[in-house]
Amino acid sequence: MYKLGAIIFLVGSIGSIPLKPESLHPDAGLNIIELVQKYGYPIESHQVQTEDGYLLTLHRIPRGLNSTLQATRPPVLLMHGLLSSSVDWVNMGPGTALGLLLADSGYDVWMGNQRGNTWSRKHETLDPDTDAEKFFNFSFHEIGYFDLPAKIDYILDTTGQEKLFYVGHSQGTTVFFVMASERPEYNEKIRLMSALAPIAYMGHLPNPLISQIAEHYDLMNTLVEIFHVHEFLPHYDVITELGETFCTNSSDYKDACYWILNIIAGFDWEVDPDFLPVIISNAPAGSCIKQLLHYFQEIKSFNFSQYDYGVEGNKARYGQETPPLYDTTKITAPVILHYASNDWLAALEDVDRLKSELPNLLGAKLVPFDRFNHLDFLWAKDVVQYLNNDVLDEIKSN
Numbered sequence: 562m563y564k565l566g567a568i569i570f571l572v573g574s575i576g577s578i579p580l581k582p583e584s585l586h587p588d589a590g591l592n593i594i595e596l597v598q599k600y601g602y603p604i605e606s607h608q609v610q611t612e613d614g615y616l617l618t619l620h621r622i623p624r625g626l627n628s629t630l631q632a633t634r635p636p637v638l639l640m641h642g643l644l645s646s647s648v649d650w651v652n653m654g655p656g657t658a659l660g661l662l663l664a665d666s667g668y669d670v671w672m673g674n675q676r677g678n679t680w681s682r683k684h685e686t687l688d689p690d691t692d693a694e695k696f697f698n699f700s701f702h703e704i705g706y707f708d709l710p711a712k713i714d715y716i717l718d719t720t721g722q723e724k725l726f727y728v729g730h731s732q733g734t735t736v737f738f739v740m741a742s743e744r745p746e747y748n749e750k751i752r753l754m755s756a757l758a759p760i761a762y763m764g765h766l767p768n769p770l771i772s773q774i775a776e777h778y779d780l781m782n783t784l785v786e787i788f789h790v791h792e793f794l795p796h797y798d799v800i801t802e803l804g805e806t807f808c809t810n811s812s813d814y815k816d817a818c819y820w821i822l823n824i825i826a827g828f829d830w831e832v833d834p835d836f837l838p839v840i841i842s843n844a845p846a847g848s849c850i851k852q853l854l855h856y857f858q859e860i861k862s863f864n865f866s867q868y869d870y871g872v873e874g875n876k877a878r879y880g881q882e883t884p885p886l887y888d889t890t891k892i893t894a895p896v897i898l899h900y901a902s903n904d905w906l907a908a909l910e911d912v913d914r915l916k917s918e919l920p921n922l923l924g925a926k927l928v929p930f931d932r933f934n935h936l937d938f939l940w941a942k943d944v945v946q947y948l949n950n951d952v953l954d955e956i957k958s959n
């Protein structure tokens with residue numbers, strides 16, 4: 562009798578766990594194509610091949626809601642951050658998301674996807690699953706050196722334009738700085754680069770958790786080699802399911818979910834809790850371990866430099882014991898930096914150093930809100946007021 566009671570109680574409790582809470586945001590579960598179509602905008606997918614064989618997807622919104630295709634529409638390339646994808650630029654919806662605001666303001670909007678993420682997990686000869694060791698053998702260096710030039714050339718060819726605007730968030734800025742310093746001829750093709758939460762130097766990283774992990778770089782590196790881990794957090798539907806279950810308003814675990822994102826980006830952010838399931842419907846979108854290791858190296862070295870393969874590896878690859886520094890003085894494209902005082906991944910000291918080195922800096926703007934954090938650049942409730950209006954204005958006036 563006692564046991565039966567317990568079983569009934571258990572079954573009853575399981576039945577009452579809200580697996581798909583009714584308060585779920587209506588955009589949860591939609592990918593970029595579905596989202597953009599739902600909002601009534603046209604969207605195209607384009608495939609671009611890099612010199613080293615990766616097949617990348619560019620998403621394009623050729624025009625806004627009320628505009629025609631005929632008018633000349635200057636192209637803009639938007640590039641997402643680590644573990645993310647093209648959807649970052651649209652999922653806040655019309656009137657808020659930068660990608661849609663740009664389309665409605667007369668621009669031809671192209672959104673990149675880094676090699677290895679949900680949309681660019683393809684290669685001419687390598688299979689990302691069976692050849693993972695070779696396929697996921699890149700860091701932000703290769704994304705800057707190979708992916709960006711391939712995308713820029715493709716966009717300029719397709720649109721017949723000579724230059725484009727570039728907006729990057731986080732790693733989307735790092736890869737730009739890599740390209741502009743390693744392949745300086747591409748500076749000519751940039752009308753303006755708007756850097757949101759810029760990351761080049763990382764020595765002053767304010768994030769206590771990530772600094773701790775970086776301290777144990779050698780251990781991490783060894784573990785990765787022993788266990789042959791190459792890919793990092795690819796998109797699994799189960800993560801989305803868990804997120805939808807645990808990160809919504811009605812979940813008892815909402816605070817834990819929020820906390821995880823806070824500890825990465827900086828506390829006290831401005832994202833509406835209702836919006837979390839929309840974010841995690843597409844993120845994490847996958848990257849590779851070597852990207853993380855490269856950033857950890859930067860945290861420890863205070864340098865903005867190529868990948869450190871150790872003394873012997875560096876001698877073999879670069880002909881010197883330490884990895885070559887990226888020459889920031891070669892970044893001659895016009896750049897405007899947007900940074901924030903509560904950004905736990907882009908410290909003010911590190912941004913200041915970058916600021917002092919860039920030869921063609923048109924502006925460095927501290928977001929006028931002291932709680933703004935690394936992810937608020939994409940998803941703050943008031944991102945239009947604090948950031949996007951400003952970015953639109955600077956693009957229009959250049």
Ligand SMILES: *[C@@H]1O[C@H](CO)[C@@H](O)[C@H](O)[C@H]1NC(C)=O
Nearest residue numbers: 583584585809810811834835
């Ligand atoms: C979720 O919670 C926030 C703040 O606690 C509240 O403002 C909002 O109305 C809630 N949304 C739903 C759908 O219950």
Ligand SMILES: *[C@@H]1O[C@H](CO)[C@@H](O)[C@H](O)[C@H]1NC(C)=O
Nearest residue numbers: 625626627628655656665666
């Ligand atoms: C498009 O046109 C409709 C009807 O005139 C208007 O209500 C809406 O605000 C316009 N949208 C944009 C993004 O301009």
Ligand SMILES: *[C@@H]1O[C@H](CO)[C@@H](O)[C@H](O)[C@H]1NC(C)=O
Nearest residue numbers: 694695696698699870874878
């Ligand atoms: C990964 O890339 C490095 C540097 O290009 C190279 O030395 C190494 O052999 C590559 N490893 C694999 C498994 O392809």
Ligand SMILES: *[C@@H]1O[C@H](CO)[C@@H](O)[C@H](O)[C@H]1NC(C)=O
Nearest residue numbers: 861862863864869883884886
């Ligand atoms: C940082 O760069 C300087 C200058 O090239 C070099 O001497 C130093 O060893 C580098 N630090 C590391 C940890 O690689």
